[in-house]
Amino acid sequence: MKQTQLSMETMELDHVDIVTSHICNNQCKNCIDKFLGTSNKIISLETIQRFLKVIRKHTDKPLEVLLLGGEPTILPIKQLIDIADLVHHEGFLVMMSTNGKLKKKIIQLIPYYDSIQITVSSDAEIDFWREWSDKINIKLSGDEFLTLEKLNHFVEYTKGFFRRSISMYFTPDFTELCTDQEVWDLLDTLEWKRNGSYLYAFYKGVRIKKCIHGETNIVDEPSVPKVYPNGNYNKTWCNEELDDYLDGTW
Ligand code: SF4
Structure with a gap:
C-alpha cells in the first residue's frame, strides 16, 4: 500500500x-x-x-x-x-x-x-449519554450498515451533543464499507477539507471524516x-x- x-x-x-x-x-x-x-x-x-x-x-x-x-x-x-x-x-x-x-x-x-x-448504534445509547452531552462526542460508524435514513436520523437525534461525528470506514484496499449510493451522493455535495491524511466536511453540524483514496485509509x-x-x-x-x-x- x-x-x-x-x-x-x-x-x-x-x-x-x-x-x-x-x-x-x-x-x-x-x-x-x-x-x-x-x-x-x-x-x-x-x-x-x-x-x-x-x-x-x-x-x-x-x-x-x-x-x-x-x-x-x-x-x-x-x-x-x-x-x-x-x-x-x-x-x-x-x-x-x-x-x-x-x-x-x-x-x-x-x-x-x-x-x-x-x-453508538442505537437511540437508547444516544439517550443514555444525553446527560453528559457537554462532554460526549457522539459517533456513528460509516460502515456497511449505514444508510441515508440512518445518517439523517442520527443527525436529528443527536442534536444537543457538543460534538457529533461520522467516520466513513474503508478496507485497506480502499473499498468503502458503506454501499448505500444515496449516502455517497449526499457526501459528494459537501465541501471537503483536508486535514493531514484525511478529509472532513460538515453536514448539519455533524463532522464527517473519510480517507483520501489511494493515499491513506482510516x-x-x-x-x-x-x-x-x-x-x-x-x-x-x-x-x-x-x-x-x-x-x-x-
Ligand atoms: S474497532 Fe476493534 S478495538 Fe474498537 S471496539 Fe471494535 S473490536 Fe474493539
Missing part, C-alpha cells in the same frame, strides 16, 4: 494518538487495531510522558491527545485518571475513543477528560503520531517498529 511521507517539520499536527492496549471487550468485524489480541501489555505512564515531551518539541499548541486501543476503558480506572492528569500537566487536551460498553467506568472518567468519543494516518503499549511509536498501524518518525530522538 502506498503511504504518504510527511515529516514532523512539514505537517500540521491535528492530534496525536495513544494506543493504550491491544485488548478489547468487543469484536467488531472491521476492527481498526490489526494487533488486537496479540499482547496483554498496557501502556505505561513513563512511555506516555516520553512521547508527549517529544511531541512538545514540535508544537506549542494544546493538541488533542486521543486514547484509543484496543479499548481504553479496559485499563484500571486509576491509570486512566493518572493518564488524564499527566496529559493535562504536559499542556495537552485529553480525549478518549471508546465503544461505550463500560458505562459506569466512563461516567467516573468524564470529569477528568476534556471529551469522550463514544460510538487505519493508516501518517500525520497522526502514535505511541503503542510496547513503548514504540510509529505513523501507522501497519508497521509497528521504531523508525525515525519523530526525528529519531526517541
Whole structure:
C-alpha cells in the first residue's frame, strides 16, 4: 500500500494518538487495531510522558491527545485518571475513543477528560449519554450498515451533543464499507477539507471524516503520531517498529 511521507517539520499536527492496549471487550468485524489480541501489555505512564515531551518539541499548541486501543476503558480506572492528569500537566487536551460498553467506568472518567468519543448504534445509547452531552462526542460508524435514513436520523437525534461525528470506514484496499449510493451522493455535495491524511466536511453540524483514496485509509494516518503499549511509536498501524518518525530522538 502506498503511504504518504510527511515529516514532523512539514505537517500540521491535528492530534496525536495513544494506543493504550491491544485488548478489547468487543469484536467488531472491521476492527481498526490489526494487533488486537496479540499482547496483554498496557501502556505505561513513563512511555506516555516520553512521547508527549517529544511531541512538545514540535508544537506549542494544546493538541488533542486521543486514547484509543484496543479499548481504553479496559485499563484500571486509576491509570486512566493518572493518564488524564499527566496529559493535562504536559499542556495537552485529553480525549478518549471508546465503544461505550463500560458505562459506569466512563461516567467516573468524564470529569477528568476534556471529551469522550463514544460510538453508538442505537437511540437508547444516544439517550443514555444525553446527560453528559457537554462532554460526549457522539459517533456513528460509516460502515456497511449505514444508510441515508440512518445518517439523517442520527443527525436529528443527536442534536444537543457538543460534538457529533461520522467516520466513513474503508478496507485497506480502499473499498468503502458503506454501499448505500444515496449516502455517497449526499457526501459528494459537501465541501471537503483536508486535514493531514484525511478529509472532513460538515453536514448539519455533524463532522464527517473519510480517507483520501489511494493515499491513506482510516487505519493508516501518517500525520497522526502514535505511541503503542510496547513503548514504540510509529505513523501507522501497519508497521509497528521504531523508525525515525519523530526525528529519531526517541
Ligand atoms: S471496539 Fe474498537 S478495538 Fe474493539 S473490536 Fe471494535 S474497532 Fe476493534
